[in-house]
Amino acid sequence: MDTKPFLQALAGEAVWPPPVWLMRQAGRYLPEYRRTRAIAGDFIALCTTPELAAEVTLQPIRRYGFDAAILFSDILMVPWAMGQGLRFAEGEGPLLEPVRDRAALEALDLPGVVDRAAPILETVRRVRAGLAMHPGTALIGFAGSPWTVACYMVEGRGGGEFAEARRAAFRDPVFFAEVMEKLEAATLAYLLAQAEAGAEALMLFDSWAGLLSPSGFRRWVIEPTARLAAALRDLRPDVPLIGFPRLAGPLLAEYAARVPVQAVAMDTGMDPAWAAAHVPPRMALQGNLDPQALVAGGPAMEQEVRAILAAMKGRPFVFNLGHGIVPPTPPEHVARLMEVLRAG
Ligand code: CP3
Numbered sequence: 001m002d003t004k005p006f007l008q009a010l011a012g013e014a015v016w017p018p019p020v021w022l023m024r025q026a027g028r029y030l031p032e033y034r035r036t037r038a039i040a041g042d043f044i045a046l047c048t049t050p051e052l053a054a055e056v057t058l059q060p061i062r063r064y065g066f067d068a069a070i071l072f073s074d075i076l077m078v079p080w081a082m083g084q085g086l087r088f089a090e091g092e093g094p095l096l097e098p099v100r101d102r103a104a105l106e107a108l109d110l111p112g113v114v115d116r117a118a119p120i121l122e123t124v125r126r127v128r129a130g131l132a133m134h135p136g137t138a139l140i141g142f143a144g145s146p147w148t149v150a151c152y153m154v155e156g157r158g159g160g161e162f163a164e165a166r167r168a169a170f171r172d173p174v175f176f177a178e179v180m181e182k183l184e185a186a187t188l189a190y191l192l193a194q195a196e197a198g199a200e201a202l203m204l205f206d207s208w209a210g211l212l213s214p215s216g217f218r219r220w221v222i223e224p225t226a227r228l229a230a231a232l233r234d235l236r237p238d239v240p241l242i243g244f245p246r247l248a249g250p251l252l253a254e255y256a257a258r259v260p261v262q263a264v265a266m267d268t269g270m271d272p273a274w275a276a277a278h279v280p281p282r283m284a285l286q287g288n289l290d291p292q293a294l295v296a297g298g299p300a301m302e303q304e305v306r307a308i309l310a311a312m313k314g315r316p317f318v319f320n321l322g323h324g325i326v327p328p329t330p331p332e333h334v335a336r337l338m339e340v341l342r343a344g
Pocket of ligand 1: 024025075205
């Protein structure tokens with residue numbers, strides 16, 4: 001039996017008050033993160049230096065006692081581990097060498113992924129060891145879903161609506177499917193290696209799922225994610241999986257019916273009551289406070305929190321935000337959020 005509340009909720013128990021963690025809980029809103037980030041120099045160096053990456057993963061656990069720690073890394077470390085050029089330009093976000101032709105696709109190194117990811121896997125081991133001092137806190141490993149990562153790989157950058165990548169999926173679906181297949185295989189190997197290294201749950205971030213038409217959503221989100229989730233279920237039935245098809249809207253019901261995940265994360269715009277009615281009752285829900293309500297704080301934030309709790313009471317649930325914490329978030333608002341949640 002699981003004794004960690006977060007894992008109990010993912011196993012289908014209506015734990016109350018609900019367990020809580022926050023997307024991007026390690027990040028620039030914390031002064032201690034900014035200090036460690038400055039020591040590392042750049043963001044990729046931070047992700048690939050186990051001592052520093054483990055330190056920033058644990059910082060928000062020490063400060064707030066969250067029920068889960070999430071490995072400090074990035075969804076773009078899978079293309080990086082396949083050898084695709086990646087850098088994070090200050091103020092510009094991620095920049096990649098775009099994969100738009102067969103030569104670029106063939107240059108991606110699939111068999112080398114787990115070896116190149118060695119420092120990230122070492123971070124997982126160190127965080128698990130560090131969590132011995134926080135026995136109620138579980139460790140989440142993660143990856144991006146193939147669709148979202150393919151968007152960055154084909155577009156070569158973030159920041160927009162991935163027009164090039166979305167056109168490529170229509171114009172040359174055979175090529176696009178080959179990019180997706182390679183990515184799916186790399187993602188499976190990478191997630192299995194994280195579980196092997198000590199991740200107790202896994203999450204798949206599909207941040208750009210909502211950019212697709214319904215037919216595209218079925219083909220590029222549901223199908224590959226269902227295959228990935230089934231393979232993980234088969235090989236690691238002990239490690240629960242959270243899916244996050246962001247901005248899926250009512251297609252969330254079809255996703256939850258067809259993708260064998262143990263939990264689905266709700267984005268900010270999802271109505272928790274609607275989700276509770278359309279997702280199987282034993283499948284956990286996670287979410288979905290507006291990150292801007294956490295910046296604002298005060299009674300408006302508390303009212304939003306109570307509305308989410310009221311809709312989720314009696315079913316398996318993990319409190320979180322609807323998207324990542326933003327840098328202007330005052331750390332004391334997170335402390336207040338924890339007081340409100342722990343009071344139930
Ligand atoms: O949640 C956590 O605390 C764990 C770490 C984590 C990061 N990125 C750290 C990060 C996780 C789980 C991610 C996932 C991620 N990365 C997603 C999916 C979730 C989402 O936000 O939709 C996406 C789309 C990315 C890609 C990415 N990484 C972008 C677009 C950017 C630049 C934008 C920005 O916020 O600066 C990043 C960089 C990044 N990843 C930062 C952090 C803490 C900021 C880098 C810094 O410190 O300079």
